[in-house]
Amino acid sequence: DAGITQSPRHKVTETGTPVTLRCHQTENHRYMYWYRQDPGHGLRLIHYSYGVKDTDKGEVSDGYSVSRSKTEDFLLTLESATSSQTSVYFCAISQGLAGVGQETQYFGPGTRLLVL
Amino acid sequence: AQSVTQPDIHITVSEGASLELRCNYSYGATPYLFWYVQSPGQGLQLLLKYFSGDTLVQGIKGFEAEFKRSQSSFNLRKPSVHWSDAAEYFCAVGVRGGSQGNLIFGKGTKLSVKP
Numbered sequence A: 001d002a003g004i005t006q007s008p009r010h011k012v013t014e015t016g017t018p019v020t021l022r023c024h025q026t027e028n029h030r031y032m033y034w035y036r037q038d039p040g041h042g043l044r045l046i047h048y049s050y051g052v053k054d055t056d057k058g059e060v061s062d063g064y065s066v067s068r069s070k071t072e073d074f075l076l077t078l079e080s081a082t083s084s085q086t087s088v089y090f091c092a093i094s095q096g097l098a099g100v101g102q103e104t105q106y107f108g109p110g111t112r113l114l115v116l
Numbered sequence B: 001a002q003s004v005t006q007p008d009i010h011i012t013v014s015e016g017a018s019l020e021l022r023c024n025y026s027y028g029a030t031p032y033l034f035w036y037v038q039s040p041g042q043g044l045q046l047l048l049k050y051f052s053g054d055t056l057v058q059g060i061k062g063f064e065a066e067f068k069r070s071q072s073s074f075n076l077r078k079p080s081v082h083w084s085d086a087a088e089y090f091c092a093v094g095v096r097g098g099s100q101g102n103l104i105f106g107k108g109t110k111l112s113v114k115p
Helices: none
Strands: A004-007 A010-013 A019-025 A031-038 A042-051 A054-057 A064-070 A073-078 A087-094 A111-115 B003-005 B010-014 B019-021 B024-026 B032-038 B044-050 B056-058 B064-068 B073-078 B087-095 B102-105 B109-114
Touching (some): A004 A087, A010 A019, A031 A073, A054 A064, B003 B087, B024 B073, B032 B064, B032 B073, B044 B056, B044 B064, B073 B087
Parallel strands (some): A010 A111, B010 B109
Antiparallel strands (some): A004 A019, A019 A073, A031 A042, A031 A087, A064 A073, A087 A111, B032 B044, B032 B087, B056 B064, B064 B073, B087 B102, B087 B109
């Protein structure tokens, strides 16, 4: 299994509270991604990073920001959590040798977030 | 717009029976295609992928998939299902560029296995 950890694994928070999720990898992969998984929607891309300090928006980026100051860490921040952001969040990584979308992505174990 | 359709939300098969999970995609260029499996409470694990070459692709756990360009399909098959195959299966297409750049996932097919 790819060396990907996510923290925390579970979190309950209140509406309006800032929340930061962390993804840490030990594979030295260049690309990192954040997805959310919701019933009936599959997985949808929030943001991705193609290098340190290089990030771009995905399909559902509103209300989320990301930062990547080191190769191994990719942070997802909900500036002011809302109930619609209750979801399971997955981090993924890929080597970054081919173009985005052209290589295998490996997924972390996920973080369950409940916003009350 | 690019999309992936998995027509079956839930399938139940008997242990030992054959399995086929359907996946259709919409993408104008040559697709990069993936099947992932997710057990309850777990992350996604790659089963197999198609990038080019032989259109019949072998994966882990005895799964295979066939790319049919004319039908825009990438169906997943297994000749004999085991109880441990009960999980949710996701088909994905790799796209290049734009806000959907990366993987576009289908909504998943949940597989139940009867003893």
